[in-house]
Amino acid sequence: MSRLFVRVGDVVRERDARDFADVAQIANFVWLHLDGAADDVDGLLAQVAHIPAPVLAALKAQETRPRCASFGHGALVNMRGLGDPSAIDGDPLVSIRIWAQSRLAISLSYRGLGIFDRLVEQMLSGRFADPGDLISATAIEITEALDPEIADLGDALDSIECSVLDEGKTGERYRVAELRTTAIAYRRFLAPQRQALERLMTLQESWVEPDDRMHLQEAADRCARMVEELEAVRERAALVHEALTDLRAEHMNRQALVLAVVALIFLPLTFVTGLLGMNVDGIPFAHRPWAFWGVVLFCLATGGAVAVWFKATRWLQK
Template sequence: MSRVFVHDGQTTHEEHLDAFCASPTTPYFVWLHIDGRKEDARHIAGRLSDMPEPAISALVAQETRPRCTFMGPGALINLRGPGVEAEGDFGDALVSIRIWAQKGRVISVSYRTLAALEPIMARMMNGTIHDPGDLIACLAQEITDVLDPEVAELGDTLDDIESEISEEGPTESRRRVSAIRATAIAYRRFIAPQRQAIERLAMAEAPWLEDDDRLHLQEAADRCARMAEELEAVRERSALAHEGLTDLRAEQMNLQALIISIVALVFLPLTFITGLLGMNVDGIPYAHEPWAFWGVVGVCAALAGAITAWFIASHWLKR
């Protein structure tokens, strides 16, 4: 359901949408958040704002990338951040929130629940957010606060895999490295343009942006830049680790093939001897002697020992 937060210059309270639309007074600052999965976001946004039609279309778009575009009296800002894990949504790695900001008013739309949304709503109700600049700056900072540990965890996990390659099988390590690389690529797809969007907003000459808001936005942009660089490093390290694990797996397979070949070479002459003596024809020497069986066994054992000794002397078993 949509939620309307109204700040009258002193305190902040939440109102029902219909009651707010029927109120004749214009508040100092209002924030309307719309859950696009349950409501007609286009209709609700049209009731509260005179946004340009392209801005409304962008606000309710299903597929978005981080951006900051000024249109008429306000700006359209798309940001991305981690979603709520309990929902189990399948889609992009980062959840999108679309924001229309103008003097005294912010309208936001989301189709999946952003993890940073509840803390921002709590700060709004506590009275720490007084205008659109405060809201967007706090949202950008909250997103980076939630996302930064996840990016750092990717690098830490990759460090652990690189140190444990000799302890666990290459197949499991390759699977974990592939998952880390895929996550890093998915995150970087949105983090890099999000940095540009926040920087553009911080440098914009918007009347509803104050100096402290610009400082907070610039700090969030710097953190996005650092995360983008770290994600790029994780992606490159994952590729190198994947190649190393592939080489390690190939080496292990070659070693196993070598062992099998050595065993086959040891038993090849023994198989020939037993096959030759096992023919059902007359004339086999010592066929009726009581010691013949153990004699053949002794000859085979001696031959197998000699072949094995030759392999050891030739360092085949150490390759």
């Protein structure tokens, strides 16, 4: 659902989005948020004067990456943040596009943004006086929401690293692969988002005030730190995955060694029993009552001797 917030003096109120044309000329600051999946997007955008055609296309684009671009009297800012937990489908990071010019900010997203309600509360409380306040607050809220998520990736990997030597947990390979995939997906958007925020700080626009630049710098620094953490998580995940794979290979080799030792122990016994089991005349002691137990004792002694030899030569050492 599209929403319209209007600031006149120190009073901020939410109005029907269809009233945009009536209030845009008299308001000190207008924030129009559009639901990209709604039917009224084109009609509402048509009411906004002097929006460059490339900006309109970028606002409605389905696939975007974080960036900041200046277009004459305004700037287009794309950022990515965590989606609404109740509506996450597919990519956990949701794109929000913002067109900012003097006294006006137009944002558009196709899926619910997790921080949107907090932004609305700040807007209605009168904290946003211009587009710079809105954009810097959006950047801060996005980084604050992402920070614990990325920290959780590192914590989850720490717990796996602690248990990597436990052979009973080789199934953790799939969890490590999942963590690495998530880290790569986050880094894909956070790295350009940092560059977009840094570019936004350099814009010579009247609505980008010194305190906005300070907040943008803080958000950019957080993005840089999170990108570094994600890079570390990706590298550590690769190392842990290799260690788990090596452990599994070692476990399989150990099992193969045990089978080989057992086969070698029974190899001479199989020869003896096969030789004595031939149905021909001339087998020694074939008709003696103690012959069977004699062969059994001989086999046990031979098997024991082979096992002792394997132990003495450290074949059975783990």
